[in-house]
Amino acid sequence: MHWTAVCSIMKKAPVNKIIPFSNVDGPGNRTSIFFQGCPFNCLFCHNPETIHLCRNCGTCIAGCPVQALSLQDENVTWNSAACVQCDQCIKVCPYDASPRVRYMTVEEVMTEIRRTRPYIGGITTSGGECTQYPDFLTDLFHETRALGLTALMDSNGSLDFSKYPDLLDASDGVMLDVKAVSAAWSDTLIRYPRETVLRNLDYLLEIGKLYEVRTLIFPDRDQDNEETVRYVAEQIKDRCFYKIIRYRPFGVRERFQNILGTDTTDADYAEHYAALARSLGALKAYVI
Ligand code: SF4
Ligand code: SF4
Numbered sequence: 001m002h003w004t005a006v007c008s009i010m011k012k013a014p015v016n017k018i019i020p021f022s023n024v025d026g027p028g029n030r031t032s033i034f035f036q037g038c039p040f041n042c043l044f045c046h047n048p049e050t051i052h053l054c055r056n057c058g059t060c061i062a063g064c065p066v067q068a069l070s071l072q073d074e075n076v077t078w079n080s081a082a083c084v085q086c087d088q089c090i091k092v093c094p095y096d097a098s099p100r101v102r103y104m105t106v107e108e109v110m111t112e113i114r115r116t117r118p119y120i121g122g123i124t125t126s127g128g129e130c131t132q133y134p135d136f137l138t139d140l141f142h143e144t145r146a147l148g149l150t151a152l153m154d155s156n157g158s159l160d161f162s163k164y165p166d167l168l169d170a171s172d173g174v175m176l177d178v179k180a181v182s183a184a185w186s187d188t189l190i191r192y193p194r195e196t197v198l199r200n201l202d203y204l205l206e207i208g209k210l211y212e213v214r215t216l217i218f219p220d221r222d223q224d225n226e227e228t229v230r231y232v233a234e235q236i237k238d239r240c241f242y243k244i245i246r247y248r249p250f251g252v253r254e255r256f257q258n259i260l261g262t263d264t265t266d267a268d269y270a271e272h273y274a275a276l277a278r279s280l281g282a283l284k285a286y287v288i
Contacts, residue, residue, distance in 0.1 A: 012103045013133040016050050020116045026152045026175060026211070028121035031113055033140075036101045038129040039158045042179065042190045043260055044216060046251035049090035049098040050128035060089035060099055069099055096253075106139045113144060122150030122172070131159035134167045141170035152211055156190075157197035161204060173211035174204050181231040185224040188259075201235055212241040217270045219247065219263045229273045233282035242285035244274045 014036035019025075022032040038051045045051065056076050061069045068082040069089060076099045083100065090098050102108075113123060123144050125137055130153055141151040150172040157176050161168060168174075178201055179194075180186035186194040204210035213232050217225050229244070236242060246265035249257055270287045277285035 011136050011139065012105050013136040014053060014101045015104045015109065016047075016098060016101055016128060018109070018112050020112070021119065022124070025124040025126060025154060026122065027150075029119060030152075031116045031120050031123045033109060033123060033125050033130070035125065035127040035130045035133060036098065037132050038127055038156065039132070040129070040156050040190045040192045041096075042156075043188070043256040044218075044247060044252055046248075048096045048251075048253055049093065051096040054097045054099055054101065055095055057095070059094060060092050063088050063092050106136060106143060109140060110143050113147070113149070117147055117149070120149065122152065124152045124154055124175070126154040129156050129158060131155050131161075131164075131167075134159065134164050138164075138167045138170045141167075145170070145172075155200075157200045158192065159200075160196055161200050161209075168207065168209050171209070173209045174200075175212040175214065176200060176204060176210060177214050178228065178232050179216060180224065181228045182224065185227070189224075201232070205236060205239055210236070210240045212243055214243045214245055215273075216245045216247050217265050217273050219261055219265050219269065225273055226276070229277050230280065233277035233280035233285065237281040238283040240284065242274075242277050242282045244270055244277065244285060244287045246270045246287065 016034040016036045019032040022030050025032040034050060036050055037053055041051060054076055056074060058071055058076060061071060061076065065086060065088065066082050066084055068079045070077050078099050089100065130137060137153065144151045151170070152172055152175055154175045155177065157178070178197060180189045181194070201213065213236055215228050215232060232242060246267065247260065248264045249262045252260065267287065274285045274287045
């Protein structure tokens with residue numbers, strides 16, 4: 001085997017979890033791989049335990065009811081066989097991290113994908129933010145597509161995709177979150193500059209690698225919702241799907257529910273924005 005192939009197999013990335021069968025992460029039945037770590041810190045994040053890497057502070061160890069966590073050589077170690085998935089560890093973590101992360105090689109992830117291969121149409125990488133590991137994803141996608149599967153990325157758009165042509169060549173496309181268009185709403189909601197996200201929207205459209213855009217609709221945020229939906233719809237027209245997502249407070253950190261509220265976005269209210277998008281030419285807009 002060539003040396004570069006050996007290196008690529010030895011590359012590791014932190015994986016929070018792998019869902020063998022998902023029908024909400026792209027078209028058809030897919031295996032979804034969630035990577036750990038995200039440069040954003042969105043107020044509405046539903047899985048905030050994926051934002052940061054574990055700092056090995058040890059806070060979560062004592063609360064584990066089945067002693068599945070231990071400190072070894074100053075690193076917190078997780079015994080997946082003993083774990084009962086009670087989530088107590090992520091509830092007490094002060095750093096929006098998780099001790100239940102596996103550093104996996106491409107080959108180890110592929111072993112799991114090969115198990116589900118007969119029942120899926122493809123894989124989706126998500127997170128956290130999967131594009132924090134572009135070289136790993138490039139190798140993973142090559143291996144995946146060699147099996148006749150499709151490979152999509154669910155991304156917050158923080159990576160400047162124009163600088164990673166190999167990654168895009170290896171993939172079937174991107175499902176891009178465009179959460180906020182105005183600087184003020186972006187600073188409040190995702191707490192990260194949105195310029196790269198908006199550049200990615202244009203770039204991915206231009207090269208035909210945008211599978212879908214997603215925007216969350218929040219209750220009582222008429223101006224912010226409309227500004228984002230209008231902008232996206234006018235950019236994408238009917239060139240990709242536009243998923244309008246109702247905000248649901250489930251899983252959102254309590255301290256941020258004070259800002260975003262505890263109401264789920266009304267279905268009719270969200271449908272109003274999907275209709276607006278369609279009226280602007282985004283014919284593949286729909287609500288979930
Ligand atoms: S989720 Fe697993 S590791 Fe975490 S506290 Fe519960 S049993 Fe322990
Ligand atoms: S998961 Fe959180 S609480 Fe547990 S050791 Fe890591 S940083 Fe500390």
